[in-house]
Amino acid sequence: MTDRASSQAGAGRPAGLRGVPGPEAGGRGADRPTPEECLRKVALGDRDAFDHVYAAFAGPVFGLARRVLRDPAQAEEVAQEVLVEVWRTASRFNPELGSAQAWVMTMAHRRAVDRVRSEQAAEDREARLARSSAVVDYDDVVETVENRLDQQRVRNCLGGLTELQRESVTLAYYSGYTYPQVAQLLSVPLGTVKTRMRDGLARLRDCLGVGR
Amino acid sequence: MTMNAMPDVHTLTGAYVCDALAPAEREAFEEHLAQCSACSQEVAELREVTAVLGKAVALEPPARLKSAVDARVAVTRQLPPEVSGEFYDSRSGSTSESGASGGPLPEAERSAADQSNAGQSDAERSNAQVTPIGDAPSRRRRRGLAWSGWAAAAVLAGVAIGLGVHSASQQRQLNALSQQAGVVQQLLSAPDARSGRAAVRTGGTAMVLDSRSRDEAVISFTGLSAPPTGKTYQLWMIGPTGARSGGLLTVPATGNPNPVVAHGLGDAQTIGLTVEPAHGSAQPTTTPVLLLPMGS
Numbered sequence: 001m002t003d004r005a006s007s008q009a010g011a012g013r014p015a016g017l018r019g020v021p022g023p024e025a026g027g028r029g030a031d032r033p034t035p036e037e038c039l040r041k042v043a044l045g046d047r048d049a050f051d052h053v054y055a056a057f058a059g060p061v062f063g064l065a066r067r068v069l070r071d072p073a074q075a076e077e078v079a080q081e082v083l084v085e086v087w088r089t090a091s092r093f094n095p096e097l098g099s100a101q102a103w104v105m106t107m108a109h110r111r112a113v114d115r116v117r118s119e120q121a122a123e124d125r126e127a128r129l130a131r132s133s134a135v136v137d138y139d140d141v142v143e144t145v146e147n148r149l150d151q152q153r154v155r156n157c158l159g160g161l162t163e164l165q166r167e168s169v170t171l172a173y174y175s176g177y178t179y180p181q182v183a184q185l186l187s188v189p190l191g192t193v194k195t196r197m198r199d200g201l202a203r204l205r206d207c208l209g210v211g212r
Numbered sequence: 213m214t215m216n217a218m219p220d221v222h223t224l225t226g227a228y229v230c231d232a233l234a235p236a237e238r239e240a241f242e243e244h245l246a247q248c249s250a251c252s253q254e255v256a257e258l259r260e261v262t263a264v265l266g267k268a269v270a271l272e273p274p275a276r277l278k279s280a281v282d283a284r285v286a287v288t289r290q291l292p293p294e295v296s297g298e299f300y301d302s303r304s305g306s307t308s309e310s311g312a313s314g315g316p317l318p319e320a321e322r323s324a325a326d327q328s329n330a331g332q333s334d335a336e337r338s339n340a341q342v343t344p345i346g347d348a349p350s351r352r353r354r355r356g357l358a359w360s361g362w363a364a365a366a367v368l369a370g371v372a373i374g375l376g377v378h379s380a381s382q383q384r385q386l387n388a389l390s391q392q393a394g395v396v397q398q399l400l401s402a403p404d405a406r407s408g409r410a411a412v413r414t415g416g417t418a419m420v421l422d423s424r425s426r427d428e429a430v431i432s433f434t435g436l437s438a439p440p441t442g443k444t445y446q447l448w449m450i451g452p453t454g455a456r457s458g459g460l461l462t463v464p465a466t467g468n469p470n471p472v473v474a475h476g477l478g479d480a481q482t483i484g485l486t487v488e489p490a491h492g493s494a495q496p497t498t499t500p501v502l503l504l505p506m507g508s
Contacts, residue, residue, distance in 0.1 A: 102263040
């Protein structure tokens with residue numbers, strides 16, 4: 001496992017350099033700093049580092065907000081808030097507690113869900129739908145190749161869950177339902193939903209090979 | 213509602229990382245998390261999982277998102293790092309709290325609220341006033357200037373023009389601000405606006421933009437480190453008759469203080485900076501680490 005990971009990471013580098021120690025030898029090459037390194041620089045006010053962070057996360061943040069909120073204009077607003085929040089609170093990112101990706105996406109999901117649950121959002125949605133013809137056409141949204149790989153990986157792993165696990169996780173995470181709402185939709189007891197969400201995510205963790 | 217007593221509290225980790233808890237329950241669970249390292253560990257692991265779920269639905273955002281974010285970033289003050297025991301601890305920052313703080317308060321106001329009030333004494337007020345930007349609301353009102361958090365960035369951009377310094381990021385900042393930065397324009401457009409810069413002896417650079425006709429100056433620092441423990445930086449307005457206190461310069465632990473505005477230049481020709489005991493001194497007690505000549 002370790003060997004495979006390091007040979008993947010080292011792809012494109014001369015084999016002789018594989019043993020070079022130090023954080024710069026992470027295999028991404030000196031011109032591709034990790035998001036964690038970039039966030040550290042963002043905390044120091046580095047705008048160029050923020051551009052890297054934006055490039056890495058604007059798509060995921062926007063896509064997730066879009067998935068949860070459905071409404072493109074609201075998704076864009078939430079994405080904007082989250083990305084500015086990343087800039088504002090970069091000093092609070094602690095790499096010992098998790099990856100940059102988890103930090104940013106947690107913030108994005110929380111914001112999107114908070115928005116979807118606020119009454120204001122319901123009013124906004126109606127108002128926007130009423131003038132939806134004026135809203136910019138989002139049909140040309142592009143999915144990157146990298147994204148398709150992620151998608152495939154996630155789809156495979158979701159396929160390995162029980163139906164109840166899968167429904168519990170996706171209704172909560174992608175649709176922004178609370179677990180009592182999920183329980184009602186699936187006609188199962190509250191406790192069951194809670195447990196299935198946890199089991200399901202744990203199984204995904206093992207399948208995706210993350211979080212350890 | 214105390215969750216600690218609930219036997220199945222651990223099973224909430226999944227619902228928690230999916231943001232599927234109601235607000236009260238979320239809050240109670242977060243209290244529990246603070247005391248349960250096993251739960252925190254599990255939450256951290258599961259967050260890596262949900263992050264991948266989130267990334268899998270990435271979409272190319274519209275191009276205008278970048279310009280909107282850049283414009284706001286240019287005018288948004290960053291939080292200092294969390295230092296335990298500091299007063300901002302309770303208010304903001306960690307991932308779990310940042311969502312909750314997403315109220316309607318505009319960034320600029322929040323940033324302004326961030327700034328601690330230096331609490332200038334009456335004695336200081338009779339001297340030249342050096343006011344951290346975003347501070348001293350009464351003075352703001354009197355001058356009719358809308359100083360706020362974003363003004364700090366605006367001032368930096370303004371000083372950069374004065375000096376002919378145009379790094380790419382400063383230029384971006386400038387572009388984003390050009391429509392809004394009436395405040396800086398006022399100082400920049402003064403016919404006698406001058407700028408100068410000087411190195412700080414202990415590292416970093418100070419820049420000044422000043423105008424005699426407006427009787428004010430903006431001083432900004434780059435690369436200035438925090439003062440030694442138990443000490444503070446103090447600004448001085450130095451003229452032929454000696455040095456007057458310009459007030460204390462608050463520098464975050466990470467260095468790089470916000471720009472400050474000095475009102476009432478009097479006969480001062482030079483701005484000085486010394487390291488002084490924590491509450492400042494009546495007269496400089498150490499050799500200045502900076503002597504920054506103003507335009508004359």
